[in-house]
Amino acid sequence: MDLLKELAENLRLGEDEAVRAGTRAALDAGLAPGEILRTGLLAGMAVVGGEFGRREIFLPDVLLAARAMQAGMEVLRPHLARDGAPEAGRVVLGTVQGDLHDIGKNLVGILLRGAGYEVIDLGTDVPAARFLEAAETSGAGVIGLSALLTTTMPRMAEVVSLVRERGLGGRVKVVVGGAPVTQAFADGIGADGWGFDAESAVRRVKALMESV
Amino acid sequence: MRPRLRLLDDALAGRILDEARSVLSTLGVELHDPEGLELLVSHGAVADGGGGRVRIPARLVDRALATAPRAFALYDVLGDRTHDLSGENVHFTPGSAAIRILDPATGVLRAPSTPDYVRYARLVAGLPNLAAQSTAFVPSDVPAEVSDSYRLFLSLLFCEKPVVTGAFSAAAFQVMRDLQLAVRGSDAALREKPLAVFTCCPTSPLAWSEATGRNLLDCARAGIPVEIVAVPLSGFLSPVTLTGTLVQGAAENLSGVVLHQLAAPGAPLLWGTSAAVFDIRSEGAATGAIETAMLTAAMGELGKRLGLPTQAYAGVSDSKELDAQAGLETSSGALLAALSGINSISGPGLLDLDNGFSLEKLVVDHEICGMALRLTRGVEPRDDFPALPLLAELLSEKHLLIARHTRRHLRTEITFPGPAIDRSSEARWREDGAETLGARAGREVERLVSASVPSRLPASARRDLVTVMESAARNAGLDRLPGRDPE
Ligand code: B12
Numbered sequence: 001m002d003l004l005k006e007l008a009e010n011l012r013l014g015e016d017e018a019v020r021a022g023t024r025a026a027l028d029a030g031l032a033p034g035e036i037l038r039t040g041l042l043a044g045m046a047v048v049g050g051e052f053g054r055r056e057i058f059l060p061d062v063l064l065a066a067r068a069m070q071a072g073m074e075v076l077r078p079h080l081a082r083d084g085a086p087e088a089g090r091v092v093l094g095t096v097q098g099d100l101h102d103i104g105k106n107l108v109g110i111l112l113r114g115a116g117y118e119v120i121d122l123g124t125d126v127p128a129a130r131f132l133e134a135a136e137t138s139g140a141g142v143i144g145l146s147a148l149l150t151t152t153m154p155r156m157a158e159v160v161s162l163v164r165e166r167g168l169g170g171r172v173k174v175v176v177g178g179a180p181v182t183q184a185f186a187d188g189i190g191a192d193g194w195g196f197d198a199e200s201a202v203r204r205v206k207a208l209m210e211s212v
Numbered sequence: 213m214r215p216r217l218r219l220l221d222d223a224l225a226g227r228i229l230d231e232a233r234s235v236l237s238t239l240g241v242e243l244h245d246p247e248g249l250e251l252l253v254s255h256g257a258v259a260d261g262g263g264g265r266v267r268i269p270a271r272l273v274d275r276a277l278a279t280a281p282r283a284f285a286l287y288d289v290l291g292d293r294t295h296d297l298s299g300e301n302v303h304f305t306p307g308s309a310a311i312r313i314l315d316p317a318t319g320v321l322r323a324p325s326t327p328d329y330v331r332y333a334r335l336v337a338g339l340p341n342l343a344a345q346s347t348a349f350v351p352s353d354v355p356a357e358v359s360d361s362y363r364l365f366l367s368l369l370f371c372e373k374p375v376v377t378g379a380f381s382a383a384a385f386q387v388m389r390d391l392q393l394a395v396r397g398s399d400a401a402l403r404e405k406p407l408a409v410f411t412c413c414p415t416s417p418l419a420w421s422e423a424t425g426r427n428l429l430d431c432a433r434a435g436i437p438v439e440i441v442a443v444p445l446s447g448f449l450s451p452v453t454l455t456g457t458l459v460q461g462a463a464e465n466l467s468g469v470v471l472h473q474l475a476a477p478g479a480p481l482l483w484g485t486s487a488a489v490f491d492i493r494s495e496g497a498a499t500g501a502i503e504t505a506m507l508t509a510a511m512g513e514l515g516k517r518l519g520l521p522t523q524a525y526a527g528v529s530d531s532k533e534l535d536a537q538a539g540l541e542t543s544s545g546a547l548l549a550a551l552s553g554i555n556s557i558s559g560p561g562l563l564d565l566d567n568g569f570s571l572e573k574l575v576v577d578h579e580i581c582g583m584a585l586r587l588t589r590g591v592e593p594r595d596d597f598p599a600l601p602l603l604a605e606l607l608s609e610k611h612l613l614i615a616r617h618t619r620r621h622l623r624t625e626i627t628f629p630g631p632a633i634d635r636s637s638e639a640r641w642r643e644d645g646a647e648t649l650g651a652r653a654g655r656e657v658e659r660l661v662s663a664s665v666p667s668r669l670p671a672s673a674r675r676d677l678v679t680v681m682e683s684a685a686r687n688a689g690l691d692r693l694p695g696r697d698p699e
């Protein structure tokens with residue numbers, strides 16, 4: 001149990017080498033992979049999330065913790081698959097076609113990874129069909145779309161209707177964001193969620209993942 | 213003496229530009245437009261693998277700087293000269309491309325409409341400290357595909373001032389050029405008297421998107437001036453140190469100058485900046501930060517050192533309303549940029565990290581611009597020497613209110629901002645209704661909009677504008693042009 005506490009604490013501090021070693025040590029001590037994930041890594045990340053939500057720490061601290069999480073997951077993942085413990089889930093993320101703004105999308109990706117999701121980042125200027133392909137091949141539960149230009153917002157509606165057309169609505173949810181995007185716009189195009197910053201994006205994704 | 217702000221000494225400025233050149237010749241830039249890439253390579257730049265990265269040798273930079281004009285002028289829709297973009301001349305322009313407008317009735321930043329845009333264009337016509345108009349915000353009641361060009365259409369129809377604008381895609385350029393041709397009548401006339409400046413932003417770090425890269429080349433070839441506006445965001449997409457961010461911003465801008473001048477040597481350009489510090493707490497590019505104002509001033513100094521006319525985004529605020537923060541950030545930014553002698557300063561009217569626009573704020577900012585312009589004239593000796601006769605007159609008359617000297621110099625020496633800025637006594641202010649700044653600015657908006665006289669753009673040009681816009685709008689599924697004939 002102390003091993004996991006220490007693991008959680010090292011994750012909170014963003015010490016990736018210590019997290020890598022700590023994950024290995026926990027496995028060697030015979031702890032269950034699912035337990036290591038929940039009580040070690042995710043517990044540490046939950047603390048980080050809380051501190052970030054209360055504005056006690058800044059984004060770079062989250063980024064460091066996310067990197068440490070990644071290090072721990074690299075060690076843990078092969079064992080998790082064997083153990084059958086569920087991963088948090090996959091998210092396909094990208095900036096829509098015609099738009100190259102990616103700062104906000106990248107921040108959302110960082111926090112999603114930090115929260116334990118596997119993020120498939122398609123980059124910028126992504127055509128609607130590519131989002132669908134990626135979601136289908138990866139089995140992602142959520143597609144996250146970013147747009148910063150009023151001229152590219154309509155591309156979001158295309159992705160939503162493609163999801164419908166292919167009958168994926170039950171399995172794949174669409175979340176949208178970016179400075180010009182509002183809840184009203186998201187409702188108007190039939191998206192499943194909207195986030196105004198990276199932290200709210202994670203909250204929406206979490207809620208949707210639990211619903212699929 | 214012209215008051216001047218300097219943040220960089222010669223040694224530091226020289227070092228920053230040297231480093232920028234070596235960044236370009238070793239790391240290079242990434243170019244997503246195949247034609248631009250081809251152009252660079254055919255002049256001796258070295259393509260690096262297949263990813264669009266290209267290394268630009270210093271000699272290409274020197275060559276571009278040698279052909280780039282040191283000065284150019286802008287002309288209004290009637291063909292009258294309004295801007296001399298050179299030396300230390302300062303001109304103010306409203307900020308551009310906001311996505312929301314502050315509704316004075318509700319205090320909410322809401323989606324703007326074409327009637328809002330027409331009010332804006334009429335308002336700018338009545339604000340003399342704004343030498344240009346800009347395509348300030350994007351009306352939401354026209355299809356997104358034409359929302360960039362539609363702003364230019366309404367601007368050219370309702371306000372005579374030249375326009376600072378920009379396309380959001382490569383395709384929009386054609387329509388936006390045709391709109392200008394409708395006003396000028398011919399390609400040659402448009403080249404001779406530029407009417408609009410197009411914003412073209414490199415993508416930090418060290419890249420050009422296909423759309424903005426294309427816009428840059430298209431404008432160069434059409435003789436339409438551009439402002440090359442690097443947006444390195446310090447601490448996130450560029451080094452956290454101001455000096456490091458300046459190296460990167462200079463490299464990004466220089467890559468644009470090279471591309472632009474290779475496409476059309478001698479084509480007009482402004483060395484611009486929207487460099488800002490990234491505030492990790494709010495996850496945004498802080499436009500009102502003092503460090504952002506410092507980056508602006510320093511980028512301006514680098515442009516001047518290269519001999520180029522300059523542009524900057526300054527005089528903006530991150531506030532969501534017309535409050536003390538808005539006044540503080542706008543005036544510190546505007547004053548520092550003016551003291552830096554930046555030739556075209558874009559920003560008045562903008563709120564909320566460049567996302568919001570306010571007509572009332574534009575009125576307040578216009579008064580701030582007036583003060584900044586006054587500051588640039590500095591303390592000048594007029595007929596002040598010898599001082600004795602005037603002081604003798606004062607002693608004998610007991611005041612100088614109606615002295616000949618006062619009458620001659622009153623309005624050049626002292627500016628009289630208002631009605632937004634209020635300097636009356638409390639008692640007078642109460643008697644006048646104890647209005648807030650926002651209310652005074654709001655009344656001024658109403659007054660100027662209703663007092664505005666129709667643009668003198670000839671009817672034939674108006675018809676041509678409508679024809680161009682109608683055809684573009686029809687392609688986007690719009691069969692009438694909202695805002696075209698306001699009541
Ligand atoms: C930085 C910037 C750029 C950089 C982008 C660099 C990069 N690598 O991304 C550069 C300089 C390249 C650039 C280029 C252009 N830009 Co720009 N840009 C900005 C600016 C100043 C900041 C954007 C930003 O990064 N903000 C910080 C991030 C963290 O915030 P965010 O993106 O909103 O993301 C947050 C939330 O929205 C949310 N979120 C974001 N995505 C998602 C996704 C999901 C799923 C969820 C749930 C949430 C979510 O969480 C994020 C984290 O908090 C904005 C103004 C603004 N304040 O938005 C203009 C702005 C968006 N740009 C604008 C314009 C016009 C352009 C250009 C067309 C200019 C030109 N002519 O060259 C080009 C566009 C090229 C193209 N085709 O895309 C306009 C848009 C106008 C409009 N009406 O659409 C704006 C509003 C500025 C303005 N007023 O003029 N730009």
